[in-house]
Every structure is written in C-alpha cells, then in structure tokens.
Amino acid sequence: MRTLPQNNPMSDWWRPERFAVKRAHLEARAKILSALRGYFAQEGFVEVDTPALQRSPCMEPHLHAFKTELQTPHGETEDFYLATSPEFTCKKLLVAGMERIYQLSHMYRNAEHSSRHHPEFMLLEWYRVNADYDALMDDCEAILKAVCAVTQRTHCDYNGMNCDIMKKATRITVADAFLKYAGVDVLASMDHPQHPSATKIFEEAKRIGVRTAQDDTWDDVVLRIIGEKIEPHLGQDAPCFLTDYPLPLAALARAKPGNERVAERFELYVCGLELANAFVELTDAGIQRGRFEADMKLRKLRYGSDYPIDEEFLQALAHGMPQAAGIALGVDRLVMLATGAQHIDDVLWAPIT
Numbered sequence: 148m149r150t151l152p153q154n155n156p157m158s159d160w161w162r163p164e165r166f167a168v169k170r171a172h173l174e175a176r177a178k179i180l181s182a183l184r185g186y187f188a189q190e191g192f193v194e195v196d197t198p199a200l201q202r203s204p205c206m207e208p209h210l211h212a213f214k215t216e217l218q219t220p221h222g223e224t225e226d227f228y229l230a231t232s233p234e235f236t237c238k239k240l241l242v243a244g245m246e247r248i249y250q251l252s253h254m255y256r257n258a259e260h261s262s263r264h265h266p267e268f269m270l271l272e273w274y275r276v277n278a279d280y281d282a283l284m285d286d287c288e289a290i291l292k293a294v295c296a297v298t299q300r301t302h303c304d305y306n307g308m309n310c311d312i313m314k315k316a317t318r319i320t321v322a323d324a325f326l327k328y329a330g331v332d333v334l335a336s337m338d339h340p341q342h343p344s345a346t347k348i349f350e351e352a353k354r355i356g357v358r359t360a361q362d363d364t365w366d367d368v369v370l371r372i373i374g375e376k377i378e379p380h381l382g383q384d385a386p387c388f389l390t391d392y393p394l395p396l397a398a399l400a401r402a403k404p405g406n407e408r409v410a411e412r413f414e415l416y417v418c419g420l421e422l423a424n425a426f427v428e429l430t431d432a433g434i435q436r437g438r439f440e441a442d443m444k445l446r447k448l449r450y451g452s453d454y455p456i457d458e459e460f461l462q463a464l465a466h467g468m469p470q471a472a473g474i475a476l477g478v479d480r481l482v483m484l485a486t487g488a489q490h491i492d493d494v495l496w497a498p499i500t
Contacts, residue, residue, distance in 0.1 A: 160497060172494050175297065175485065175486050176482045176486075176494055179297050179482055182293045182294060183293070186290060186293050187273065192249045195237065195248045195249070197230070197240075198230070199230050200217065201227065201229070202225075203456060205234075206439045206457075208446035208450075209449075212229060212255070212257060214226060214228055215227050215228065229254075230254055231256050232270065233250045233252060234475070237272060238468060238473070241274060242467065242469075245276075246277075246469075248273065249273035249274075251269065251271050253270075255267050261491075263483075265491050265492070265495060265498065268478075268479050269478035269479055270475055271476040271477075272474065274472070275472050275473075276469045276471045277471070278470075279427055280390075280425055283413075284316065284318075287415050287422075287474075288315070288316055288386070291313075294481065298485045300487070303417055303485070304487060305489065306419040306420065309384070309418070310384060310386060310417050311384065311385060312385075312386055312417060316415075317386070318387070319387065320390050320391040321333065321389060321390070321392050321409070322334050325372070328380050329351075331351045331355065331372065333369060333372075335347070340395075340407060342441070343365045345364055355372070369393065369395075378419050381419055382416035382417040382419055387415070388414070389413060389416060390412075391406075391411070393409055393410070397410030399428060399429055400427060410426075412425065415476070417484050422476055422484070423475060428471045430469075430470065431464070432465040436456070436461055479494055
C-alpha cells in the first residue's frame with residue numbers, strides 16, 4: 148500500500164510567510180460564516196447539530212466514507228462511519244416536528260482530494276417543510292448576494308470563466324442542457340424509467356467523443372457527459388440552476404408530478420463549479436428502500452463493499468415525513484468563489500496536504 152510521504156514540503160502551512168498568503172481569504176471565510184448564520188436566523192431557521200458518527204454514512208454508490216470502530220466500556224465493538232452528510236439525521240428531525248432547520252458542519256469523504264475537493268470539508272445543509280425547490284433557489288440567490296455584501300465582490304473568476312453573482316440566476320433542465328451543449332437526447336436514451344441499459348447512451352457518447360468503459364452503467368456515462376460537455380458552460384455570466392435530473396439520478400428526490408421520467412432535483416453552478424445539490428424530498432419509504440438496495444448492489448459490484456441501510460431513516464419515512472425541500476451547499480467552494488481563491492486549500496485554516 149502506498150503511504151503519503153511524511154516530509155511533504157507543503158505541510159508547513161503554519162509558517163508565517165505561507166499563512167500570510169491566504170490570511171485574507173480565511174478572514175473573509177469567518178465573515179461569510181457569520182453572514183450565513185445571519186441569513187438563516189432572519190428566515191426563522193433553527194441551527195441543528197447532528198452526530199459525525201453514523202451507522203450508515205450514505206447510500207450513494209460512488210462516495211467513500213471513513214470507517215471507524217465504536218468500543219463500549221465492556222469491550223463490545225461496532226462499525227461506525229464519519230458522516231458524509233447530515234441528511235438522514237436532518238430528515239428524522241423533520242419527522243420529529245422541526246420545520247426549518249440548517250446545519251453548518253464538517254463532513255468527511257475519503258478518496259477525494261483535488262483543487263476543489265478535500266477529505267474533510269464544510270457543508271451547509273438546510274430544509275424547508277411545505278416548500279418546493281423554487282424556495283431553495285430563492286435561498287441560494289439570497290445567500291450569494293449576502294456573500295457579495297461581505298466580500299464587496301460582485302464577480303467571480305474561476306475556470307477561466309466570469310460570473311456576476313448579483314445577476315438573476317438562469318435555469319436549464321438536464322434534458323435541454325444535453326441537447327444544447329452535447330447534441331444528445333438524454334431522455335430518449337432511457338429504455339427504462341429507473342434502470343435504463345447503457346446501450347443507447349454508449350452510442351451517443353462514442354459519437355460525441357466521450358470515453359466509456361466496458362463496465363460503465365447508464366448513470367456513469369450520463370454523469371461523464373455532464374462533467375465534460377455541460378458543466379464547463381454552466382454559471383458563465385450569471386449563476387445557473389441545472390434542474391430536473393433524469394429519474395435514475397434522483398438519489399433522494401421525488402419524481403416530478405406530471406413527468407415521472409425526471410426528478411425534482413437541481414444543482415447550482417457558478418463558473419462551471421457545482422456549489423449545491425437540492426431535492427424535493429422523496430417521502431415514500433418503499434420506493435426509497437428500492438433505490439438504496441439498487442445503489443448498494445452497484446457499490447458492492449464496483450468496489451467490493453457496501454454500507455448498511457439506515458433502517459431508522461426508512462422507519463421515520465414510513466412514520467410520516469412531511470413534504471419538504473432540502474439542499475446541501477459546499478461552503479469551502481463558496482468561499483473560493485467569493486474570495487478569488489483558485490485552490491480549496493487556500494480557504495482552509497489547516498488543510499490536509
């Protein structure tokens with residue numbers, strides 16, 4: 148097994164001359180966190196604090212959690228994981244009776260480290276009961292404006308793109324984005340609404356020059372096309388909401404009434420960088436269990452391991468979760484865009500290098 152070198156020259160972030168380069172970004176970060184809390188207090192939200200230790204870290208097949216072991220005073224042990232998101236616990240709180248909640252906290256995802264990923268990162272997640280995703284889009288635009296007020300910057304420059312974050316955000320559906328930027332009818336490539344075969348999307352990917360692998364699923368190829376052909380166009384000039392994901396990419400979102408080939412899910416982009424991922428929440432425990440089981444089957448096949456399903460979460464859904472909309476926003480990426488930083492390490496107080 149390869150190990151990280153212990154004499155990494157970039158690990159001395161604490162040296163005054165190194166720290167001085169990013170100090171302004173970090174001071175702005177502190178002000179941005181205060182502005183975020185101020186926005187949610189003004190909107191009547193309660194800040195919650197959910198555990199980092201989870202029996203079930205996530206059900207997304209391509210996310211990798213940090214595994215640990217809980218030991219009791221009597222010597223028993225149980226596998227636990229560091230949370231990749233507070234989502235399951237927050238939704239249990241909605242079942243318990245909370246109506247507007249948010250959490251600002253550190254989350255953990257293994258095998259993620261790049262200029263825009265860090266294994267320990269800060270996530271802002273919030274939920275509105277009896278709301279649709281239009282309300283979350285309004286929140287996102289208000290948050291971007293609040294951040295502008297803190298940094299006194301109205302434009303973001305990243306990825307060779309420029310975005311005026313004071314402008315009204317644009318919206319485009321995934322289907323329209325595929326047609327516009329890739330020349331692909333993504334919905335026509337689905338021979339099944341939930342579990343399409345990869346045959347047609349493989350043909351389209353080959354035609355437009357996007358690589359595929361023999362064991363790729365329909366989801367894999369679609370996400371690769373989004374990354375290569377679509378994301379580089381999103382959030383240029385103004386923020387952009389990419390909406391109405393095909394149902395196989397629904398995750399924990401419900402199907403859209405009147406068009407059950409797509410889900411009520413959106414992502415927010417600025418300068419080609421994904422900032423937030425939102426759902427109108429699926430509240431049907433049976434459908435959610437089916438999605439979880441399919442995702443863990445795929446994870447087991449692809450990576451040789453899976454995660455335990457959060458049975459308590461499914462029990463909470465069955466008990467009666469109210470209609471709600473929820474969203475997760477990457478705070479470190481938001482600070483990057485707001486300060487002009489080009490690498491995520493430049494907005495972290497003590498990065499893992």
